[in-house]
Amino acid sequence: MSKKSVAALAGALILFAGSAFAQAAWPNKPIKLVAPYPPGGQTDVVSRYFAEKLSGVLGQQVIVDNKPGANGMVGMEIVKNVPADGYTFVYVNSSMMCINPYVYKKMPYDGFKDFMPVTQHGLAPxxxxxxxxxxxxxxxxxxxxxxxxxxxxxxxxxxxxxxxxxxxxxxxxxxxxxxxxxxxxxxxxxxxxxxxxxxxxxxxxxxxxxxxxxxxxxxxxxxTSAQRWPRLPNVPTFEEAGYKINLTGWNAIMAPAGTPKEIVERLSAEIRKLVQTPEGKEKLLDMGLIATGTTPAEMGEIMRTGCAAWGDAVKRAGVEPE
CATH class of the missing domain: 3.40.190.10 (Periplasmic binding protein-like II)
Structure with a gap:
């Protein structure tokens, strides 16, 4: 083997070892989950549920940090600018990711370029x-x-x-x-x-x-869901009420772009396990969500296809960008 090949192999081994070490060592300090809305709403209550459960399985405290303002844009901009080291994540919804770009002329972030999907954990009628x-x-x-x-x-x-x-x-x-x-x-x-x-x-x-x-x-x-809400079986959907409108929002967790992939995959797997248990599904229903749980790649595809549909809805609603 040539000296050049040996050097290349050594470099690859160092990169692999470093990546494995980062994955094994994470987390070694508290993790922050930014909730871009005030206390009392869905973003806040689900964030606190996740923080409690994830603190136990990850062995480090997960802290919810409410950063409300401008339909989530204040919190999103904060997370966009933090180090992508796996210790700050943000709770997002379809409004922040898919609607804001159509109703605000100036956006402080690009949902596709500045963030990485972790998981979509629930539909939000x-x-x-x-x-x-x-x-x-x-x-x-x-x-x-x-x-x-x-x-x-x-x-x-x-x-x-x-x-x-x-x-x-x-x-x-x-x-x-x-x-x-x-x-x-x-x-x-x-x-x-x-x-x-x-x-x-x-x-x-x-x-x-x-x-x-x-x-x-x-x-x-x-x-607003396609089917009646399980907790309100006597309440019709908008379609049943005579309106051909079928758009259901979603909730997800995202990370700053550049966060180590193995950390994103680990957190995604832990949240998926949590929301797909019988207890997790019931808890999310109590908090207004139908549990899903996707991989980061699946979440990325949901954004690519779903954001276009929300853009069409904004146009139909006659909302002018400001």
Whole structure:
């Protein structure tokens, strides 16, 4: 074997050993999971569930760090700029990855270039809810009520450009309701204002709205999933209510671009094992998600195909970039 071949083989062995060592040694300090929304919404509650469970299996504390603002863009920009060493990850949803690029002219990150998929762990249908005091039972009831007050009705979302916003605008356009969109910094505050009667309607994640629905403080009119939500079997889908709209959001974990592949694969495998157990599936249902669990490659394909569909929805909803 020539000296050049020996040197090349030695270099390859060093790289392999270094990679194996990094994988074996990780994690050797606490891990940060950035949740780009305020406490109380789906992103926050699922992040805290993952942090608790992953701390046990990884042997290091996983810390949730809430960084809300600009429909997740504040948190995403923070994670984009941290070292890609496997100690910072971000909880994302389809709003941050697929909708923001269509509703904001200037983006502080590129979801495909600045981040690496770890896993899509759940589908995230929304529920259209109103205060019981309105006495409304169906979407058509709400449409008739809003038409009587055309130009005077507001609807809440968990952020400008969020799936909550897009769904509200699609209904607005379909029925020509002339409603005004009121964006909030997260699902929790939006739901609180609907419960209090300050806003008459919102289409929100089931983690934030589920407790109020179960407690009789909100009336659900429809869900955005293709099938009825298991926890609300008597509530129709939007398609059953007469609207040919079928878009379900999703939740996922991502890493800064350049994070060691073996670390990404390890975390992906641990989350998949967690969400695919009977206990994990039930817990995610309690938090408004239908458990999935994908490999990083599968998550990348979901983004490539799904983001185009959300872009079309933004156009149909008549949302202009700002």
């Amino acid at each position: 929304l529920a259209m809810v109103v205060p019981p005091s309105l006495g409304l039972k169906t979407v058509k009831d709400f449409v008739a009520w809003a038409n009587e007050r055309k130009g005077k009705v507001n609807f809440a979302s968990f952020g400008n450009g969020s799936s909550s916003h897009i769904w509200g605008e699609m209904l607005n356009q379909a029925e020509k309701l002339d409603m005004t969109h009121v964006p909030y910094k997260g699902a929790g505050p939006a739901v609180q204002d609907v419960v209090a009667g300050h806003i008459p309607m919102t289409i929100q994640d089931l983690a934030a709205s589920g407790g109020a629905i179960n407690g009789g403080k909100l009336t659900p009119l429809a869900v």
